Amino acid sequence: MLPENAKQIISNAEEKMQDSIDFLEEDLKTYRVGKANPSIFNNVVVDYYGSATPLNQVASITTPDAKTITIQPWERSLIGKIEKAILDANLGLTPSNNGEIIRCVVPALTEERRKDLIKKAKAAGENTKVVIRNARRDAVDQLKKAQKASTITEDAQKEGEEEVQKVTDKKVKAVDTIIAAKEKEILTV
16 A cells, blocks of 8 residues: 555656646647648637737637638638738648638648658657656656655555556557557548
8 A cells, every 4th residue: 555645646647647648639639631620720829919819719710511611700800810820820721711701721631741740740649758758757756755765665665666657658558549540540531
């Protein structure tokens, strides 16, 4: 049975690991993979009265069909700024407007773009694994310090390290699963 302070160290490490996985999932949503998805605009910011504002806070973004995204600004005066922000974000989309609504047709991905996206997804996955391993290392260091300070026994330290490793393995496996699913999505034509 682990003492409470060792459980807390493990819990904190697991929380850091989960945060990095959540960040990875949000990041992967911004990848344009050939079908219309409003979340590809998550990183687009618009100059709204002098302040950089996320696009989804100045317009409604919808997908009327699988290949089209429509952006309805809440103020007509923002149409030009929104178009510029989309072009500046380098999403591979060309916005067009009719004076009220901006439409972006999502082109099919080229083979080269698919390979680039897969490479980018794998790199993001590796970065997440590094964060997970760093959280493990920090937790193991804290367990060793706690043992040196005699707040936990040597057996509790070893048990805690094993528990941290189990959590780490589980989180790394989750990252691999997420990346494999994204790769499959990217390759689906």
